[in-house]
Amino acid sequence: MTQHNRANSGVFEPSGKIQFGIFFQGVNSGTIWKAAESGSQTDFESFRRIAQTAERGLFAAFFLGEGLRLREHLGRPHGLDVVGRPDAQTMLAALASVTKNIGLVATQNTTYNDPADLAHRLASLDLISGGRAAWNIVTTDNAWTGANFRRGGYLDHADRYKHAEAFVETAKRIWDSWETPAGPARRVLHEGQHYTVDVTPRLPRSAQYRPVLFQAGDSPEGRSFAARHADVIFSAHPKFDDAVEFRKDLVERSLAAGRGANAVQIMPASEFILAPTAGEALEKKEWVRSLQIGPQQAVAYLEQFWGRELSGYDPDGPLPEIDPVVEETSETRGSGFHGAKARQLADQWRAEAKDKGLSIRQFVSSKTARVDATFTGSYTAVADRLAEYARVGAVDGFNISPWLIPTGLDDIVNHLVPELQERGVYPTEYAGSTLRENLGLGTPVRSADETAGAVRAS
Amino acid sequence: MSTTEPSRQGFLAIEVDGAGWDGGDFASLGEAVLAAESAGFHAATFTDEPVPGRANALQRAAFAGPVTRTIALIPEVDTVYTEPFHVSTQLASLDYVSGGRAGWIVTAAESPEAAAAVGRSFVSGTALGQEAAASVEVSRRLWDSWEDDAVIRDVATGRYIDVDKLHYIDFDTAADFETPAGFAGPGYSVKGPSIIPRPLQGQLPVLAAASLVGEGQLPADAVDAVLVSAPTPELLAAEVRDVRARVGGSVAVIAELGVVLDSRGQAAAGRPAGFDGAGSAGGRAQYAGSADGLTELLEALLQEADGVRLHPASLALELDELSRLVLPELRRRGALRPPVQDGTFRDLLGLTRPASRYASAAAGAGK
Numbered sequence: 076m077t078q079h080n081r082a083n084s085g086v087f088e089p090s091g092k093i094q095f096g097i098f099f100q101g102v103n104s105g106t107i108w109k110a111a112e113s114g115s116q117t118d119f120e121s122f123r124r125i126a127q128t129a130e131r132g133l134f135a136a137f138f139l140g141e142g143l144r145l146r147e148h149l150g151r152p153h154g155l156d157v158v159g160r161p162d163a164q165t166m167l168a169a170l171a172s173v174t175k176n177i178g179l180v181a182t183q184n185t186t187y188n189d190p191a192d193l194a195h196r197l198a199s200l201d202l203i204s205g206g207r208a209a210w211n212i213v214t215t216d217n218a219w220t221g222a223n224f225r226r227g228g229y230l231d232h233a234d235r236y237k238h239a240e241a242f243v244e245t246a247k248r249i250w251d252s253w254e255t256p257a258g259p260a261r262r263v264l265h266e267g268q269h270y271t272v273d274v275t276p277r278l279p280r281s282a283q284y285r286p287v288l289f290q291a292g293d294s295p296e297g298r299s300f301a302a303r304h305a306d307v308i309f310s311a312h313p314k315f316d317d318a319v320e321f322r323k324d325l326v327e328r329s330l331a332a333g334r335g336a337n338a339v340q341i342m343p344a345s346e347f348i349l350a351p352t353a354g355e356a357l358e359k360k361e362w363v364r365s366l367q368i369g370p371q372q373a374v375a376y377l378e379q380f381w382g383r384e385l386s387g388y389d390p391d392g393p394l395p396e397i398d399p400v401v402e403e404t405s406e407t408r409g410s411g412f413h414g415a416k417a418r419q420l421a422d423q424w425r426a427e428a429k430d431k432g433l434s435i436r437q438f439v440s441s442k443t444a445r446v447d448a449t450f451t452g453s454y455t456a457v458a459d460r461l462a463e464y465a466r467v468g469a470v471d472g473f474n475i476s477p478w479l480i481p482t483g484l485d486d487i488v489n490h491l492v493p494e495l496q497e498r499g500v501y502p503t504e505y506a507g508s509t510l511r512e513n514l515g516l517g518t519p520v521r522s523a524d525e526t527a528g529a530v531r532a533s
Numbered sequence: 534m535s536t537t538e539p540s541r542q543g544f545l546a547i548e549v550d551g552a553g554w555d556g557g558d559f560a561s562l563g564e565a566v567l568a569a570e571s572a573g574f575h576a577a578t579f580t581d582e583p584v585p586g587r588a589n590a591l592q593r594a595a596f597a598g599p600v601t602r603t604i605a606l607i608p609e610v611d612t613v614y615t616e617p618f619h620v621s622t623q624l625a626s627l628d629y630v631s632g633g634r635a636g637w638i639v640t641a642a643e644s645p646e647a648a649a650a651v652g653r654s655f656v657s658g659t660a661l662g663q664e665a666a667a668s669v670e671v672s673r674r675l676w677d678s679w680e681d682d683a684v685i686r687d688v689a690t691g692r693y694i695d696v697d698k699l700h701y702i703d704f705d706t707a708a709d710f711e712t713p714a715g716f717a718g719p720g721y722s723v724k725g726p727s728i729i730p731r732p733l734q735g736q737l738p739v740l741a742a743a744s745l746v747g748e749g750q751l752p753a754d755a756v757d758a759v760l761v762s763a764p765t766p767e768l769l770a771a772e773v774r775d776v777r778a779r780v781g782g783s784v785a786v787i788a789e790l791g792v793v794l795d796s797r798g799q800a801a802a803g804r805p806a807g808f809d810g811a812g813s814a815g816g817r818a819q820y821a822g823s824a825d826g827l828t829e830l831l832e833a834l835l836q837e838a839d840g841v842r843l844h845p846a847s848l849a850l851e852l853d854e855l856s857r858l859v860l861p862e863l864r865r866r867g868a869l870r871p872p873v874q875d876g877t878f879r880d881l882l883g884l885t886r887p888a889s890r891y892a893s894a895a896a897g898a899g900k
């Protein structure tokens with residue numbers, strides 16, 4: 076059965092394979108900057124090194140995350156984690172010249188960009204890279220980030236997926252506009268609540284027709300949006316049972332959206348801590364965790380919820396007895412915490428830490444470590460676990476965040492990939508030169524007329 | 534042929550236009566820029582004029598970054614219908630991927646089509662210069678918003694950055710444009726700091742057409758170089774002198790010259806005058822003729838201008854002739870600045886690396 080038929084099938088069929096992507100995130104506690112081998116987060120050499128390592132390991136995709144305002148803590152830029160990163164598409168255009176097969180995925184926001192401009196730049200990246208570009212669609216919005224933009228933070232939170240819908244439809248029509256590689260192009264019009272677009276697109280289709288679409292966003296609206304539009308969902312559910320559950324949910328949503336059961340692939344965020352033996356891997360994990368959440372980061376984490384300075388507290392001692400000064404928990408702006416009743420939360424956490432005999436550091440580490448997203452173990456044991464994901468089709472791949480830059484993929488590529496290949500669940504070569512080919516995605520069909528891709532005004 | 538050693542040495546830039554598009558093979562884009570570097574060009578520029586088939590200029594420049602070593606990479610980036618915050622981040626990123634060889638040709642699109650594409654009102658006249666001035670000011674502040682030594686990686690105190698060395702830029706058209714008439718377009722503000730550390734060069738060199746620079750437009754002290762056009766090669770040197778008098782000695786002056794050379798047995802006169810199309814060649818001096826004649830012209834021009842930017846009629850044909858006949862002879866005559874090995878674009882322009890404007894400020898972003 077061809078990929079195309081599989082994608083249109085009404086019944087989910089596992090591909091029996093998994094693929095890897097690498098998520099170069101860089102702006103949270105996941106990336107270790109304190110080790111001797113921690114390299115630069117901005118020098119091009121770090122990016123070249125890790126992208127070329129990923130390509131050596133036949134990774135499907137190289138992802139760059141995006142945050143359009145620096146995270147803040149108690150009203151100042153957050154200074155304890157890695158911070159500062161390049162523009163995704165500019166970096167990926169540069170990487171296109173030193174890589175050949177790996178997909179280049181730019182996380183780009185629908186709130187602080189113009190559809191015509193963003194669609195043009197993504198099409199451009201797609202052409203420059205010979206059909207390897209993808210857009211990871213994110214919808215994060217708030218007035219606080221909007222303070223960096225002419226347009227401001229103009230969206231109602233509830234409206235952001237409606238807005239994203241119109242945005243993506245418009246982008247698709249822009250990519251769909253050229254009749255042949257030589258033109259002529261259809262004019263694309265959109266008139267909506269948030270913006271109007273009137274453009275005659277300038278770029279032809281790429282070797283993979285148009286950029287592949289990834290989506291990251293986990294709310295029910297986000298998942299349905301992915302089911303309607305995305306080729307791949309960058310999920311937050313790597314744990315086996317959750318992954319199986321998530322697949323079921325996404326298959327239902329895809330069918331409801333009129334697409335095939337296999338139309339949307341799933342690649343959850345993940346972290347790998349590997350070694351030749353299980354014992355060594357556990358030791359390594361201790362080391363990784365101690366560097367991810369240092370004493371100052373542990374205290375800072377609590378400060379977000381207490382809303383006050385707690386620097387006088389011993390990170391290796393118990394949680395603060397002192398009460399929060401806020402009603403609702405504040406947050407490190409730019410990260411994903413949600414408000415909660417501060418007093419209640421503090422009581423709950425103190426009890427929990429006391430119960431388990433955890434210090435501030437240990438407690439925070441247990442709260443922040445991506446417990447579910449971490450695969451720890453020997454190369455062979457982890458390969459066995461991943462083979463099981465492939466067998467049942469729990470996921471189509473994993474989007475790996477390395478905890479070290481630029482050497483963080485070395486053991487995965489050198490040791491885990493060969494184990495997976497031996498088990499027949501990982502590619503042994505690139506299927507083609509475009510990302511679409513390498514992911515086994517079908518080629519989009521050009522809409523019959525210019526209104527076919529149109530969507531109601533948002 | 535002149536026999537005396539020229540008193541000034543200048544640099545040469547080449548517009549690589551749609552390079553890489555022909556046939557859709559973008560590998561040829563890297564090759565073309567590398568060929569220009571090997572020929573001895575000091576800079577490559579990338580137009581962003583909206584022509585069908587032309588990929589984004591800044592991305593084309595970024596693509597060329599890792600495959601070249603010394604040539605400056607200078608894309609055009611619009612200031613009217615773009616987000617200044619994105620523009621600043623993208624240009625800073627270009628500086629990183631090129632190892633400090635990035636520059637920026639500031640443009641201000643006077644285009645109803647560009648306005649309609651993003652649903653904004655059409656901007657024209659003097660308002661264009663203001664848009665450019667505002668966007669450049671935002672970029673320059675953002676590039677300074679991380680002091681050079683902001684990333685400290687201090688394990689003892691657990692601090693990756695020194696928060697005192699990050700700065701809000703608090704740009705606001707209302708406060709920052711005290712021109713008599715104020716800011717003509719819809720006002721805006723940008724908070725900062727940047728989301729990327731300070732560019733390798735500290736500040737990227739900023740270039741603009743001389744016609745965009747002046748009072749009420751893009752201020753001369755906001756740019757590092759101006760691009761000067763004249764209708765004919767004969768008028769170019771005088772125009773360069775006039776512009777230099779107007780913008781002052783601290784701004785480099787670059788003359789613009791279209792070039793069609795006798796090539797492969799075909800006289801320049803019989804060759805089409807450029808894939809730019811007749812329109813954009815309009816105000817620009819064009820040279821058509823032999824390599825020898827061009828060498829003479831460039832040698833003379835480089836006595837007046839700091840640099841000359843060539844717009845070849847065909848990149849492949851002209852680059853071939855230029856690298857075989859013109860640049861070697863100009864070098865022999867001592868008319869060209871030696872390339873700066875591993876140098877930055879600022880080095881080429883003779884500009885030192887400036888301290889961040891916020892460096893002496895007592896307090897950081899959090900205070």
Ligand SMILES: Cc1cc2nc3c(=O)[nH]c(=O)nc-3n(C[C@H](O)[C@H](O)[C@H](O)COP(=O)(O)O)c2cc1C
Nearest residue numbers: 140141182213214215291292293294297310311344
């Ligand atoms: C795995 C994952 C990675 C994400 N990466 C980014 C990112 O790099 N930049 C960003 O602005 N948002 C990112 N997001 C945020 C989402 O795009 C989305 O805005 C957010 O999850 C809220 O949408 P939701 O309510 O549908 O979950 C990510 C989300 C997930 C699940």
